[in-house]
Amino acid sequence: MEPLVSVCIPCFNQSQFAIDAITTSLFQTYQNVEVIFLDDASTDETPMYKNLIWEDKFKYYRSETPSGTGGSFNKAISYAKGEIIILLCADDYFTDKNVIQDIVDLFNHVPSLGHISRYYHQFIDGDKRPVRAWRGDDIIELANNPSGLAFRREAIKGKELTNKMFIEVSSLVSEVCLEWAYDILRYDTVAVRIHQSISRSKDYYLKRWTSSPVEEWSKVGGSALLKDYTSLLQIKNYFTMEAVLKEVWNFIRLRPLNLINPAFIFFALLAILTPRRILRHIPDLYRKTWGRWTTREVKRK
Numbered sequence: 001m002e003p004l005v006s007v008c009i010p011c012f013n014q015s016q017f018a019i020d021a022i023t024t025s026l027f028q029t030y031q032n033v034e035v036i037f038l039d040d041a042s043t044d045e046t047p048m049y050k051n052l053i054w055e056d057k058f059k060y061y062r063s064e065t066p067s068g069t070g071g072s073f074n075k076a077i078s079y080a081k082g083e084i085i086i087l088l089c090a091d092d093y094f095t096d097k098n099v100i101q102d103i104v105d106l107f108n109h110v111p112s113l114g115h116i117s118r119y120y121h122q123f124i125d126g127d128k129r130p131v132r133a134w135r136g137d138d139i140i141e142l143a144n145n146p147s148g149l150a151f152r153r154e155a156i157k158g159k160e161l162t163n164k165m166f167i168e169v170s171s172l173v174s175e176v177c178l179e180w181a182y183d184i185l186r187y188d189t190v191a192v193r194i195h196q197s198i199s200r201s202k203d204y205y206l207k208r209w210t211s212s213p214v215e216e217w218s219k220v221g222g223s224a225l226l227k228d229y230t231s232l233l234q235i236k237n238y239f240t241m242e243a244v245l246k247e248v249w250n251f252i253r254l255r256p257l258n259l260i261n262p263a264f265i266f267f268a269l270l271a272i273l274t275p276r277r278i279l280r281h282i283p284d285l286y287r288k289t290w291g292r293w294t295t296r297e298v299k300r301k
Helices: 015-026 046-051 068-079 099-109 170-176 202-208 213-219 223-227 231-238 241-254 256-260 262-273 282-294
Strands: 005-011 033-040 058-063 084-087 113-124 127-134 150-152 181-194
Touching (some): 005 015, 005 068, 015 033, 015 046, 033 068, 046 058, 058 068, 084 099, 099 113, 099 150, 099 181, 127 181, 127 282, 213 231, 231 241, 231 262, 231 282, 241 256, 241 262
Parallel strands (some): 005 084, 033 058
Antiparallel strands (some): 084 150, 113 127, 113 150
């Protein structure tokens, strides 16, 4: 059985990176694949991809107004014809040519599966060495990035991703897994790019901040992220001190044990006391030193 697989790639001003997402989706051992490429009202060179001809496998669509992360994936999915839907951000890529075959094999073998997650690692644009990885058994924590997540189309019928900040896809995963079984590919199926983007600007937070990120994660069952305190640095660096203090309180309110956790105390004090002009260099310094020294890619066996 070879079901059609739709790889959905929304793109907003990522023209210089999108070719990696497209080619690694099409250069797969499994060939019954279509790439749904949604240009989400980009103002860069992204429209040039409408001229890309790749048999009948590459399909270009364009939105006239930006839809947001969740909205653009929803639009891409609406154009997809596949029985299996795989999400991929335009600036990320598949690490192995067998990823899609592995996903299809799992869905074929277990009819009750509605969702397949994966491990993934992050890399700094310009250097493909991993600097941080997300691995484990928490299906919600693994959904902190859309890339590489796969769904049986039947399982997401009538469901959508949200545009709510930080939980765009985890809310969908939470909903699907209430009704369907799930599994995890335990190797790094995708590499996720870290670069200067709109998410690292104050304007981005001003437009999208409607509630506490950690509170939203808690609502969809992301309990593991109540122990990921690095978000405090991001909020301090690119938003307001008031938001930092509220988020510190939310970490305590939602998980009182954080009060006696040395790591939480360290990151909370670091975020509160360190001036932005210094703090903004710390995440990149960490990734380029300790992150690279300690993070290794988990490859397919």
